[in-house]
Amino acid sequence: xxxxxMAALSSQLLLGLVNGSFYAILSLGLAVIxxxxxxxxxxxxxxFMLGAVVTWMAMHYAGVNYWVMLIGAPLIVAILGxxxxxxxxxxxxKIDHLYGLLLTLGLTLLVEGLLRSVYGVSGLAYDAxxxxxxxxxxxxxxxxxxxxWVVIASLTVCFATWYMIEKTRLGAYLRAxxxxxxxxxxxxxxxxxxxxxxxxxxxxxxxxxxxxxxxVIQVSPLMGQNLIIVVFAVVVIGGxxxxxxxxxTGLGLGLVEGLTKVFYPEASSTVVFMIMIIVLLIRPxxxxxxxx
Amino acid sequence: xxxxxxxxxxxxxxxxxxVLHGVELVVQPGEVVTLLGRNGAGRTTTLRAIMGLVGAxxxxxxxxxxxxxxxxxxxxxxLGVGYCPxxxxxxxxxxxxxxxxxxxxxxxxxxxxxxxxxxxxFPNLAERxxxxxxxxxxxxxxxxxxxxxxxxxxxxxxxxxxxxxxxxVIVQALTRxxxxxxxxxxxxxxxxxxxxxxxPLADRFYVMEHGRIVEKFSAAELEAKMPxxxxxxxx
Amino acid sequence: xxxxxxxxxxxGLLLLCLIAAPFxxxxxxxxxxxxxxxxxxAAFNLLLGFAGLxxxxxxxxxxxxxxxxxxxxxVWGLTPELGLLAGLLAGAFLGWxxxxxxxxxQGIYFAMITLALAQxxxxxxxxxxxxxxxxGLQGVPRGKLFGLIDLASDLTMYYVALVxxxxxxxxxxxxxxxxxxxxxxxxxxxxxxxxxxxxDVNRIKLTAFVISAALSGLAGxxxxxxLGFATLSDVHWTASGHVILMTLLGGLGTLSGPxxxxxxxxxxxxxxxxxxxxxxxxxxxxxxxTLGESVxxxxxxxxxxxxxxxxxxxxxxxxxxxxxVKR
Numbered sequence: 050x051x052x053x054x055m056a057a058l059s060s061q062l063l064l065g066l067v068n069g070s071f072y073a074i075l076s077l078g079l080a081v082i083x084x085x086x087x088x089x090x091x092x093x094x095x096x097f098m099l100g101a102v103v104t105w106m107a108m109h110y111a112g113v114n115y116w117v118m119l120i121g122a123p124l125i126v127a128i129l130g131x132x133x134x135x136x137x138x139x140x141x142x143k144i145d146h147l148y149g150l151l152l153t154l155g156l157t158l159l160v161e162g163l164l165r166s167v168y169g170v171s172g173l174a175y176d177a178x179x180x181x182x183x184x185x186x187x188x189x190x191x192x193x194x195x196x197x198w199v200v201i202a203s204l205t206v207c208f209a210t211w212y213m214i215e216k217t218r219l220g221a222y223l224r225a226x227x228x229x230x231x232x233x234x235x236x237x238x239x240x241x242x243x244x245x246x247x248x249x250x251x252x253x254x255x256x257x258x259x260x261x262x263x264x265v266i267q268v269s270p271l272m273g274q275n276l277i278i279v280v281f282a283v284v285v286i287g288g289x290x291x292x293x294x295x296x297x298t299g300l301g302l303g304l305v306e307g308l309t310k311v312f313y314p315e316a317s318s319t320v321v322f323m324i325m326i327i328v329l330l331i332r333p334x335x336x337x338x339x340x341x
Numbered sequence: 342x343x344x345x346x347x348x349x350x351x352x353x354x355x356x357x358x359x360v361l362h363g364v365e366l367v368v369q370p371g372e373v374v375t376l377l378g379r380n381g382a383g384r385t386t387t388l389r390a391i392m393g394l395v396g397a398x399x400x401x402x403x404x405x406x407x408x409x410x411x412x413x414x415x416x417x418x419x420l421g422v423g424y425c426p427x428x429x430x431x432x433x434x435x436x437x438x439x440x441x442x443x444x445x446x447x448x449x450x451x452x453x454x455x456x457x458x459x460x461x462x463f464p465n466l467a468e469r470x471x472x473x474x475x476x477x478x479x480x481x482x483x484x485x486x487x488x489x490x491x492x493x494x495x496x497x498x499x500x501x502x503x504x505x506x507x508x509x510v511i512v513q514a515l516t517r518x519x520x521x522x523x524x525x526x527x528x529x530x531x532x533x534x535x536x537x538x539x540x541p542l543a544d545r546f547y548v549m550e551h552g553r554i555v556e557k558f559s560a561a562e563l564e565a566k567m568p569x570x571x572x573x574x575x576x
Numbered sequence: 577x578x579x580x581x582x583x584x585x586x587x588g589l590l591l592l593c594l595i596a597a598p599f600x601x602x603x604x605x606x607x608x609x610x611x612x613x614x615x616x617x618a619a620f621n622l623l624l625g626f627a628g629l630x631x632x633x634x635x636x637x638x639x640x641x642x643x644x645x646x647x648x649x650x651v652w653g654l655t656p657e658l659g660l661l662a663g664l665l666a667g668a669f670l671g672w673x674x675x676x677x678x679x680x681x682q683g684i685y686f687a688m689i690t691l692a693l694a695q696x697x698x699x700x701x702x703x704x705x706x707x708x709x710x711x712g713l714q715g716v717p718r719g720k721l722f723g724l725i726d727l728a729s730d731l732t733m734y735y736v737a738l739v740x741x742x743x744x745x746x747x748x749x750x751x752x753x754x755x756x757x758x759x760x761x762x763x764x765x766x767x768x769x770x771x772x773x774x775x776d777v778n779r780i781k782l783t784a785f786v787i788s789a790a791l792s793g794l795a796g797x798x799x800x801x802x803l804g805f806a807t808l809s810d811v812h813w814t815a816s817g818h819v820i821l822m823t824l825l826g827g828l829g830t831l832s833g834p835x836x837x838x839x840x841x842x843x844x845x846x847x848x849x850x851x852x853x854x855x856x857x858x859x860x861x862x863x864x865x866t867l868g869e870s871v872x873x874x875x876x877x878x879x880x881x882x883x884x885x886x887x888x889x890x891x892x893x894x895x896x897x898x899x900x901v902k903r
Contacts (some may be wrong), residue, residue, distance in 0.1 A: 072747075150630070150684070150826065152879070158876025159876030160876070165870065166870040175456070222443070228433065234413075236415075236444035237418035237419050237448075279695075281691055282688075319699045319700065330677070
């Protein structure tokens with residue numbers, strides 16, 4: 050182990066928090082979709098990627114700036130989410146839900162392949178917006194403002210989602226629908242519509258993370274691929290029972306990954322999976338999971 | 342004035358399984374009707390079929406004169422129907438009060454009971470309002486299951502085995518509740534195993550067996566029908 | 577002619593075609609590659625089609641064993657049959673570990689766990705020295721089978737590979753029809769009932785998983801022997817996706833399905849470039865020319881279409897059709 054300066058450690062921890070923020074938002078969306086639809090949305094990585102790509106396209110072809118796309122990209126991807134649910138996923142509900150995983154896998158390959166054939170695999174450059182492109186000197190480290198923004202924005206969105214689900218009427222519909230959708234429908238709530246909107250919301254969350262990611266990670270058609278598999282591991286570690294659990298697990302694992310990069314870089318790409326193995330041995334339901 | 346509920350030639354399936362073979366029944370507004378029968382006769386399935394919760398259905402189900410056989414479940418509810426399932430269906434991820442407030446007011450239905458009226462009728466629920474739904478006792482959960490549909494303005498109530506597994510004192514409370522509702526003009530279809538609970542409350546009875554109605558009679562004819570019932574139900 | 581006889585005749589014909597293939601103008605290495613994937617798909621189908629377990633991590637067995645076998649034959653100088661054995665055992669071992677961890681969770685979690693574990697295997701393969709990282713493991717020798725038969729000739733290699741694959745396939749058939757296979761099917765159809773009948777369900781599932789992994793490993797090892805190299809693409813999750821597609825397209829839970837599915841997918845991947853060119857000429861849309869590079873997109877499209885429409889798979893539909901016709 051070499052001498053690690055405070056600055057290097059802080060910098061890596063911040064990066065870990067940034068990645069953790071993405072893990073949190075994505076595992077949140079995945080958990081919400083799985084809870085109500087009982088489908089593992091493999092396309093979540095592709096939706097994340099689309100958020101970033103659409104943001105890039107907006108700048109590249111129409112000069113539309115980052116701040117507009119922060120709302121615009123999630124909206125566009127949400128509409129795509131509605132289409133995916135109505136045109137494709139709705140056929141899966143009557144049959145084994147594992148087909149949902151396969152269907153979304155197919156859609157992922159389709160979308161990624163399509164974009165790859167147009168844009169190739171090398172990254173598309175996207176700069177952080179003017180307002181956030183500088184850094185703040187904190188003394189022990191120089192804080193890139195954009196990264197701080199990513200963490201703050203992510204935490205805000207995660208907290209807002211948690212609040213909406215746990216504390217509001219709409220959230221009560223979602224929670225009840227996750228437990229017993231037919232009964233909720235018997236009370237007069239349009240559950241099929243709720244399902245569509247939930248998927249769209251999950252897609253919007255993923256896309257939001259994608260916009261945040263555009264200046265930080267290389268924008269490329271494959272940027273969601275490896276991320277989604279780590280997010281799966283995050284979800285298995287956290288367990289799908291709790292919203293707060295998904296958020297905390299995502300952030301925590303991002304930090305752990307960051308720390309690993311500092312002290313034992315060779316293990317950084319596999320540390321999350323190793324933690325998953327340990328959790329499976331000790332607490333199969335996941336850290337925050339509720340045994341169904 | 343159209344019947345509150347009119348079912349003609351109802352057949353229903355769960356997947357490949359043919360469970361109802363031509364159910365016929367009529368309920369007038371303000372009546373309390375009881376569906377009797379052994380386990381597996383198709384009583385719960387009939388209620389579920391009315392709500393559209395089965396696989397496939399054919400036949401005719403009219404609620405307040407409106408054809409509902411092709412309607413999606415949530416629209417049937419908005420015709421003013423309240424459904425209390427056999428398993429009660431209290432949501433674990435919601436508090437008692439959230440469970441109570443969950444079913445929304447039904448469009449085009451009468452005004453439901455206010456939350457104050459409900460808490461007056463079921464003081465236990467007021468006490469336990471912040472507890473997690475499934476932490477309530479069996480009796481309290483049953484009260485909650487009925488209370489929440491009263492809030493919505495539903496006037497046609499489908500109650501499935503509400504007295505099942507409850508202590509006698511709770512069953513008495515339920516009896517008083519049903520009498521009150523009947524006095525207020527609610528239309529009630531009850532599925533009941535507990536004959537003693539159902540008998541004094543109902544205006545008319547239907548008996549089901551193997552997915553069909555095999556007997557029907559009014560409260561006045563109950564005495565005369567006892568031998569038949571003994572045979573059909575093993576009462 | 578009843579179904580059993582019909583299928584025996586069909587298999588017999590298939591075998592004859594395969595034996596005659598090199599003399600009918602087929603390129604032996606290509607057919608061998610196809611045979612390896614057919615075995616991979618058949619091994620995978622044992623788990624998904626008959627045990628009802630969707631593993632999303634079978635690439636770990638294909639690729640992991642490919643590296644182990646390759647290393648064994650190239651660096652340790654093992655003869656081909658020992659190299660294949662090493663690969664098979666590596667697959668079994670890895671399968672045992674994955675299985676132990678994944679069987680604890682049901683359905684959907686099972687798939688995610690296997691995927692995550694396979695991804696971990698991928699990263700290990702990427703970084704480990706003995707795999708050669710991005711370049712892969714090159715220069716694996718054909719060697720002499722049993723120290724006697726020189727496999728350098730493609731023709732000799734072909735018949736050896738054919739024997740291996742046929743034997744492995746027969747093993748799968750026997751497993752499916754054995755009492756073990758019947759219990760497995762029982763578990764797939766109604767697990768609670770199987771438990772109530774006293775079966776150690778988890779152990780049975782684990783056994784099926786290990787067999788599936790071992791034979792997948794055999795397929796990977798054979799492929800390394802035939803082609804002379806092992807690469808990261810064998811361990812990448814897309815390989816897991818491809819084998820799922822082969823099985824789904826061919827027909828889950830049928831014995832012949834994976835064979836057909838593998839053939840279709842491999843042929844498709846090789847021919848999609850030509851098809852793209854054809855479409856480009858037909859519609860004068862130049863973009864179709866890039867279809868060749870976009871195997872991913874075509875694969876995705878087939879997946880979507882398959883899940884939504886041809887869920888029984890090609891052989892599933894054929895068998896259903898034949899049963900109806902017979903009546």
